[in-house]
Amino acid sequence: MKQLWKVGELAKLTGLTIRTLRFYDQISLFSPSAHSDSGHRLYSEADLSRLQQILSLKELGLSLDEVKSVLTGEHFSPLEIVSLQMARLKENIQIQQNLLSELSYVSNLMQLKQPVTVDDFTTLLDMMKKSHEKFIIERRMTWERRLDLLGDLVDGHSDDAN
Template sequence: MRRHWKVGDLAKLAGLTVRTLRFYDQIGLFSPSAQTESGHRLYNESDLSRLQQIVSLKELGLSLEEIKSVLNDGQISPLEIINLQMARIKEQMKLQQMLLEQLQHVSKSIQGNAPLAVEDFTELLQVMKKSHEALVIERRTRWEQRLDMLGDFLAVGEEESKSKEE
Protein backbone atom coordinates (compact mmCIF):
# COMPACT_ATOMS: atom_id res chain seq x y z
CA MET A 1 0.00 0.00 0.00
CA ARG A 2 1.17 3.49 -0.82
CA ARG A 3 2.52 5.51 2.12
CA HIS A 4 2.49 9.07 0.71
CA TRP A 5 0.31 10.97 -1.74
CA LYS A 6 0.99 14.22 -3.53
CA VAL A 7 -1.75 16.83 -3.46
CA GLY A 8 -3.07 15.97 -6.95
CA ASP A 9 -3.24 12.27 -6.18
CA LEU A 10 -4.99 12.90 -2.88
CA ALA A 11 -7.47 15.26 -4.53
CA LYS A 12 -8.41 12.58 -7.07
CA LEU A 13 -8.65 9.93 -4.38
CA ALA A 14 -10.92 12.07 -2.20
CA GLY A 15 -13.02 13.56 -5.00
CA LEU A 16 -11.89 17.08 -4.12
CA THR A 17 -9.96 19.69 -6.03
CA VAL A 18 -6.32 20.57 -5.49
CA ARG A 19 -7.51 24.10 -4.84
CA THR A 20 -9.74 22.90 -2.01
CA LEU A 21 -6.89 21.00 -0.36
CA ARG A 22 -4.61 24.02 -0.67
CA PHE A 23 -7.31 26.22 0.82
CA TYR A 24 -7.74 23.80 3.74
CA ASP A 25 -3.98 24.03 4.29
CA GLN A 26 -4.09 27.83 4.07
CA ILE A 27 -6.77 28.10 6.79
CA GLY A 28 -5.05 25.52 9.00
CA LEU A 29 -7.75 22.87 8.68
CA PHE A 30 -5.79 20.20 6.83
CA SER A 31 -2.06 20.41 6.29
CA PRO A 32 0.31 17.89 4.76
CA SER A 33 2.54 15.83 7.01
CA ALA A 34 5.59 16.45 4.89
CA GLN A 35 6.98 18.16 1.83
CA THR A 36 9.43 17.08 -0.79
CA GLU A 37 12.68 18.97 -1.23
CA SER A 38 11.05 20.81 -4.12
CA GLY A 39 8.11 21.89 -1.91
CA HIS A 40 5.43 19.43 -3.06
CA ARG A 41 2.92 18.56 -0.35
CA LEU A 42 2.99 14.95 0.84
CA TYR A 43 0.13 13.36 2.74
CA ASN A 44 0.27 10.11 4.72
CA GLU A 45 -2.30 7.61 6.01
CA SER A 46 -3.12 9.63 9.15
CA ASP A 47 -3.79 12.61 6.87
CA LEU A 48 -6.29 10.46 4.98
CA SER A 49 -8.09 9.73 8.23
CA ARG A 50 -8.33 13.44 9.06
CA LEU A 51 -9.54 14.26 5.56
CA GLN A 52 -12.25 11.60 5.86
CA GLN A 53 -13.36 13.21 9.11
CA ILE A 54 -13.43 16.66 7.50
CA VAL A 55 -15.49 15.46 4.54
CA SER A 56 -17.88 13.56 6.83
CA LEU A 57 -18.42 16.56 9.11
CA LYS A 58 -18.93 18.77 6.08
CA GLU A 59 -21.61 16.40 4.80
CA LEU A 60 -23.28 16.62 8.20
CA GLY A 61 -23.60 20.38 7.70
CA LEU A 62 -20.80 21.83 9.81
CA SER A 63 -19.00 24.94 8.61
CA LEU A 64 -15.26 24.81 8.05
CA GLU A 65 -14.67 26.82 11.23
CA GLU A 66 -16.86 24.40 13.20
CA ILE A 67 -15.01 21.43 11.73
CA LYS A 68 -11.67 22.97 12.62
CA SER A 69 -12.83 23.58 16.17
CA VAL A 70 -14.29 20.08 16.58
CA LEU A 71 -11.17 18.35 15.27
CA ASN A 72 -8.63 20.53 17.07
CA ASP A 73 -10.44 20.38 20.42
CA GLY A 74 -10.97 16.62 20.19
CA GLN A 75 -14.67 17.15 20.89
CA ILE A 76 -15.59 14.14 18.80
CA SER A 77 -13.73 10.95 17.98
CA PRO A 78 -13.25 9.51 14.48
CA LEU A 79 -15.57 6.65 15.48
CA GLU A 80 -18.29 9.09 16.54
CA ILE A 81 -17.99 10.89 13.20
CA ILE A 82 -18.41 7.62 11.33
CA ASN A 83 -21.38 6.69 13.54
CA LEU A 84 -23.02 10.06 12.82
CA GLN A 85 -22.51 9.56 9.11
CA MET A 86 -23.96 6.03 9.28
CA ALA A 87 -27.01 7.32 11.20
CA ARG A 88 -27.60 9.96 8.52
CA ILE A 89 -27.36 7.39 5.74
CA LYS A 90 -29.69 4.99 7.59
CA GLU A 91 -32.27 7.78 7.93
CA GLN A 92 -32.01 8.52 4.22
CA MET A 93 -32.41 4.81 3.43
CA LYS A 94 -35.44 4.58 5.72
CA LEU A 95 -37.13 7.47 3.91
CA GLN A 96 -36.36 5.95 0.52
CA GLN A 97 -37.63 2.54 1.64
CA MET A 98 -40.90 4.09 2.84
CA LEU A 99 -41.31 5.84 -0.50
CA LEU A 100 -40.55 2.65 -2.42
CA GLU A 101 -43.10 0.65 -0.40
CA GLN A 102 -45.81 3.25 -0.92
CA LEU A 103 -45.10 3.42 -4.65
CA GLN A 104 -45.22 -0.38 -4.88
CA HIS A 105 -48.58 -0.38 -3.09
CA VAL A 106 -50.03 2.19 -5.49
CA SER A 107 -48.53 0.38 -8.48
CA LYS A 108 -50.07 -2.96 -7.46
CA SER A 109 -53.44 -1.32 -6.97
CA ILE A 110 -53.31 0.29 -10.40
CA GLN A 111 -52.13 -2.95 -12.06
CA GLY A 112 -54.93 -4.87 -10.39
CA ASN A 113 -57.46 -2.30 -11.56
CA ALA A 114 -58.39 -1.73 -7.93
CA PRO A 115 -59.78 1.69 -7.13
CA LEU A 116 -57.29 3.83 -5.32
CA ALA A 117 -58.48 5.36 -2.09
CA VAL A 118 -57.81 8.96 -1.21
CA GLU A 119 -55.67 7.63 1.64
CA ASP A 120 -53.38 5.90 -0.87
CA PHE A 121 -52.62 9.20 -2.55
CA THR A 122 -52.33 11.18 0.67
CA GLU A 123 -49.92 8.64 2.16
CA LEU A 124 -47.87 8.65 -1.03
CA LEU A 125 -47.79 12.43 -1.05
CA GLN A 126 -46.74 12.55 2.61
CA VAL A 127 -43.88 10.12 2.06
CA MET A 128 -42.82 12.02 -1.07
CA LYS A 129 -42.93 15.26 0.92
CA LYS A 130 -40.67 13.83 3.65
CA SER A 131 -38.22 12.54 1.07
CA HIS A 132 -38.27 15.85 -0.79
CA GLU A 133 -37.79 17.86 2.41
CA ALA A 134 -34.75 15.76 3.34
CA LEU A 135 -33.30 16.36 -0.13
CA VAL A 136 -33.98 20.11 0.07
CA ILE A 137 -32.35 20.33 3.50
CA GLU A 138 -29.31 18.44 2.23
CA ARG A 139 -29.01 20.66 -0.85
CA ARG A 140 -29.42 23.81 1.25
CA THR A 141 -26.69 22.59 3.60
CA ARG A 142 -24.35 21.94 0.68
CA TRP A 143 -25.03 25.40 -0.77
CA GLU A 144 -24.36 26.98 2.62
CA GLN A 145 -21.07 25.08 2.81
CA ARG A 146 -20.10 26.24 -0.67
CA LEU A 147 -20.99 29.82 0.21
CA ASP A 148 -18.91 29.54 3.39
CA MET A 149 -15.95 28.34 1.34
CA LEU A 150 -16.46 31.10 -1.22
CA GLY A 151 -16.68 33.71 1.55
CA ASP A 152 -13.51 32.38 3.14
CA PHE A 153 -11.77 32.35 -0.23
CA LEU A 154 -12.84 35.91 -1.01
CA ALA A 155 -11.77 37.10 2.45
CA VAL A 156 -8.32 35.62 1.93
CA GLY A 157 -8.13 37.28 -1.49
CA GLU A 158 -9.11 40.64 0.03
CA GLU A 159 -6.44 40.31 2.71
CA GLU A 160 -3.82 39.53 0.07
CA SER A 161 -4.89 42.54 -2.02
CA LYS A 162 -4.72 44.86 1.00
CA SER A 163 -1.28 43.60 1.96
CA LYS A 164 -0.05 44.15 -1.60
CA GLU A 165 -1.41 47.70 -1.59
CA GLU A 166 0.41 48.48 1.66
Protein backbone atom coordinates in the same frame (compact mmCIF):
# COMPACT_ATOMS: atom_id res chain seq x y z
CA MET B 1 16.10 12.44 1.77
CA LYS B 2 12.59 13.26 2.90
CA GLN B 3 9.91 13.22 0.16
CA LEU B 4 8.12 16.55 -0.37
CA TRP B 5 5.31 17.30 -2.81
CA LYS B 6 4.22 20.61 -4.29
CA VAL B 7 0.50 21.33 -4.25
CA GLY B 8 -0.02 20.28 -7.87
CA GLU B 9 1.86 17.04 -7.31
CA LEU B 10 -0.20 16.33 -4.20
CA ALA B 11 -3.40 17.10 -6.11
CA LYS B 12 -2.47 14.57 -8.80
CA LEU B 13 -1.40 12.01 -6.21
CA THR B 14 -4.65 12.27 -4.21
CA GLY B 15 -7.19 13.07 -6.93
CA LEU B 16 -8.13 16.31 -5.18
CA THR B 17 -8.05 19.66 -6.91
CA ILE B 18 -5.52 22.36 -6.18
CA ARG B 19 -8.40 24.59 -5.17
CA THR B 20 -9.60 22.03 -2.62
CA LEU B 21 -6.13 21.79 -1.09
CA ARG B 22 -5.86 25.57 -0.96
CA PHE B 23 -9.31 25.79 0.63
CA TYR B 24 -8.32 23.26 3.30
CA ASP B 25 -5.27 25.42 4.00
CA GLN B 26 -7.41 28.57 4.13
CA ILE B 27 -9.74 27.09 6.76
CA SER B 28 -6.75 25.69 8.70
CA LEU B 29 -7.84 22.10 8.19
CA PHE B 30 -4.82 20.96 6.19
CA SER B 31 -1.76 23.11 5.75
CA PRO B 32 1.64 22.34 4.24
CA SER B 33 4.44 21.67 6.68
CA ALA B 34 6.90 23.76 4.67
CA HIS B 35 7.34 26.27 1.87
CA SER B 36 10.10 26.42 -0.71
CA ASP B 37 12.40 29.41 -1.00
CA SER B 38 10.18 30.64 -3.83
CA GLY B 39 7.05 30.30 -1.66
CA HIS B 40 5.59 27.07 -3.04
CA ARG B 41 3.64 24.92 -0.62
CA LEU B 42 5.51 21.73 0.26
CA TYR B 43 3.75 18.71 1.76
CA SER B 44 5.50 15.92 3.67
CA GLU B 45 4.64 12.29 4.31
CA ALA B 46 3.14 13.35 7.66
CA ASP B 47 0.96 15.84 5.78
CA LEU B 48 -0.15 13.07 3.44
CA SER B 49 -1.09 10.94 6.46
CA ARG B 50 -3.19 13.78 7.89
CA LEU B 51 -4.91 14.25 4.52
CA GLN B 52 -5.74 10.54 4.51
CA GLN B 53 -7.38 10.97 7.94
CA ILE B 54 -9.38 13.95 6.66
CA LEU B 55 -10.60 12.07 3.61
CA SER B 56 -11.49 9.00 5.69
CA LEU B 57 -13.55 11.11 8.10
CA LYS B 58 -15.26 12.86 5.20
CA GLU B 59 -16.04 9.45 3.73
CA LEU B 60 -17.83 8.63 6.99
CA GLY B 61 -20.09 11.59 6.25
CA LEU B 62 -18.62 14.17 8.62
CA SER B 63 -18.72 17.83 7.64
CA LEU B 64 -15.45 19.76 7.39
CA ASP B 65 -16.19 21.43 10.73
CA GLU B 66 -16.75 18.00 12.31
CA VAL B 67 -13.54 16.69 10.72
CA LYS B 68 -11.65 19.67 12.11
CA SER B 69 -13.10 19.03 15.58
CA VAL B 70 -12.14 15.37 15.43
CA LEU B 71 -8.57 16.10 14.36
CA THR B 72 -8.08 18.73 17.05
CA GLY B 73 -9.61 16.39 19.63
CA GLU B 74 -12.27 18.91 20.56
CA HIS B 75 -15.58 17.12 20.30
CA PHE B 76 -15.71 13.60 18.95
CA SER B 77 -14.35 10.31 20.20
CA PRO B 78 -13.98 7.37 17.77
CA LEU B 79 -17.13 5.87 19.29
CA GLU B 80 -19.04 9.10 18.65
CA ILE B 81 -17.86 9.13 15.02
CA VAL B 82 -19.09 5.58 14.47
CA SER B 83 -22.35 6.37 16.28
CA LEU B 84 -22.87 9.47 14.15
CA GLN B 85 -22.36 7.49 10.96
CA MET B 86 -24.73 4.76 12.18
CA ALA B 87 -27.40 7.37 12.96
CA ARG B 88 -27.03 8.89 9.48
CA LEU B 89 -27.31 5.47 7.85
CA LYS B 90 -30.38 4.58 9.93
CA GLU B 91 -32.00 7.86 8.93
CA ASN B 92 -31.29 7.17 5.24
CA ILE B 93 -32.62 3.62 5.56
CA GLN B 94 -35.80 4.91 7.20
CA ILE B 95 -36.33 7.44 4.42
CA GLN B 96 -35.89 4.71 1.81
CA GLN B 97 -38.25 2.34 3.66
CA ASN B 98 -40.90 5.06 3.87
CA LEU B 99 -40.55 5.74 0.15
CA LEU B 100 -40.82 2.04 -0.65
CA SER B 101 -43.99 1.74 1.45
CA GLU B 102 -45.59 4.73 -0.24
CA LEU B 103 -44.64 3.46 -3.71
CA SER B 104 -46.11 0.06 -2.86
CA TYR B 105 -49.32 1.70 -1.65
CA VAL B 106 -49.71 3.76 -4.83
CA SER B 107 -48.79 0.75 -6.99
CA ASN B 108 -51.48 -1.35 -5.28
CA LEU B 109 -54.05 1.37 -5.84
CA MET B 110 -53.16 1.47 -9.53
CA GLN B 111 -53.21 -2.32 -9.91
CA LEU B 112 -56.65 -2.44 -8.30
CA LYS B 113 -57.73 0.42 -10.58
CA GLN B 114 -58.53 2.51 -7.51
CA PRO B 115 -58.26 6.28 -7.68
CA VAL B 116 -54.94 7.78 -6.65
CA THR B 117 -55.63 11.04 -4.87
CA VAL B 118 -53.71 14.27 -5.08
CA ASP B 119 -52.70 13.69 -1.46
CA ASP B 120 -51.27 10.27 -2.41
CA PHE B 121 -49.14 11.83 -5.14
CA THR B 122 -48.14 14.75 -2.92
CA THR B 123 -46.99 12.37 -0.18
CA LEU B 124 -45.13 10.26 -2.72
CA LEU B 125 -43.42 13.29 -4.26
CA ASP B 126 -42.40 14.57 -0.83
CA MET B 127 -40.84 11.23 0.05
CA MET B 128 -39.05 11.09 -3.30
CA LYS B 129 -37.68 14.56 -2.65
CA LYS B 130 -36.31 13.50 0.74
CA SER B 131 -34.89 10.34 -0.78
CA HIS B 132 -33.05 12.20 -3.52
CA GLU B 133 -31.92 15.14 -1.40
CA LYS B 134 -28.63 13.51 -0.42
CA PHE B 135 -28.07 12.28 -3.97
CA ILE B 136 -28.53 15.81 -5.29
CA ILE B 137 -26.08 17.23 -2.76
CA GLU B 138 -23.49 14.57 -3.64
CA ARG B 139 -24.04 15.19 -7.37
CA ARG B 140 -23.57 18.95 -6.84
CA MET B 141 -20.32 18.34 -4.94
CA THR B 142 -19.08 16.12 -7.79
CA TRP B 143 -19.84 18.83 -10.33
CA GLU B 144 -18.19 21.48 -8.15
CA ARG B 145 -15.04 19.34 -7.99
CA ARG B 146 -15.12 18.96 -11.77
CA LEU B 147 -15.61 22.70 -12.21
CA ASP B 148 -12.72 23.34 -9.81
CA LEU B 149 -10.53 21.05 -11.88
CA LEU B 150 -11.61 22.79 -15.07
CA GLY B 151 -10.97 26.15 -13.40
CA ASP B 152 -7.48 25.00 -12.45
CA LEU B 153 -6.82 24.08 -16.07
CA VAL B 154 -8.27 27.34 -17.41
CA ASP B 155 -6.39 29.44 -14.85
CA GLY B 156 -3.20 27.86 -16.14
CA HIS B 157 -2.09 26.45 -12.80
CA SER B 158 0.90 24.23 -13.21
CA ASP B 159 2.05 21.38 -11.01
CA ASP B 160 4.31 23.72 -9.12
CA ALA B 161 1.63 26.27 -8.37
CA ASN B 162 1.58 27.77 -4.88
